Amino acid sequence: MRNTLKFSIIIMVAVISVTVFVVKYIHQSFSDEVVQEKSDQEKAEEFAEKMKPKIEERLHEEDIHNFIRTITFDKGVNVNPMGYIIIRGYINGNSEKYDFSASLEYRSKEVGTMTFSPELSYRFKDWDKFKDEPQLKENYLKRLSEKEREQYLKDIGEK
Known part of the structure; x- marks a missing residue:
């Protein structure tokens, strides 16, 4: 009877130890994934910040009538499912009429496609x-x- 009780206690301690180990491992893995997501977002934001002068240059190339006085970028960026980093902004302080977006290609370090609101497009x-x-x-x-x-x-x- 004593051996059975000792054996049961040993098995329970082993099961509890394994459960604690598994829970800690799962928690650590989840934490690593969350940290990785944040670092990807931070990388995207840093890259977008470096690319802002190239975006401004592209906008000025489109601006054949010298319409642009100011360029303002929205805070934050999005990473679409295809991996492009999307940054948005607007011209001359008018975020409703003269907005634009630019897709950035991280691997080639280039500004990809740019889209303009209809009103801004007509200014170009x-x-x-x-x-x-x-x-x-x-x-x-x-x-x-x-x-x-x-x-x-x-x-x-x-x-």
């Missing part, structure tokens, strides 16, 4: 390419209110 439009189709510009201007039309023409340097 080179109407000289449409000399044979002047109606395109007229149609665009007609859809604007008088105030918006004057502002647009001012923004592209025609007023």
Whole structure:
């Protein structure tokens, strides 16, 4: 009977020890994954910070009418499922009308695709390419209110 009791106690101590070890191991593994995720996000943010001058350069290349006065970047970045780092921002203090986003390629250290809000895109439009189709510009201007039309023409340097 004593041997059975001793054997039972030894088995219980062994089971408890193994359980504690497994719980600690699982907890440590989970903690390592959380730390890894944070460091990936931090790496993405550091990379985006280094790439901001290249993004600004690209924006100025698109800005044929010298519309850009200020460029503001949103805080934080996103990493999409394809691994691209997405940074967003806006032009001239107007986050609703003149926003943009840039996808950054970490491996090649390049600015990938950039997207612009429709209003910002029109500020970058080179109407000289449409000399044979002047109606395109007229149609665009007609859809604007008088105030918006004057502002647009001012923004592209025609007023």
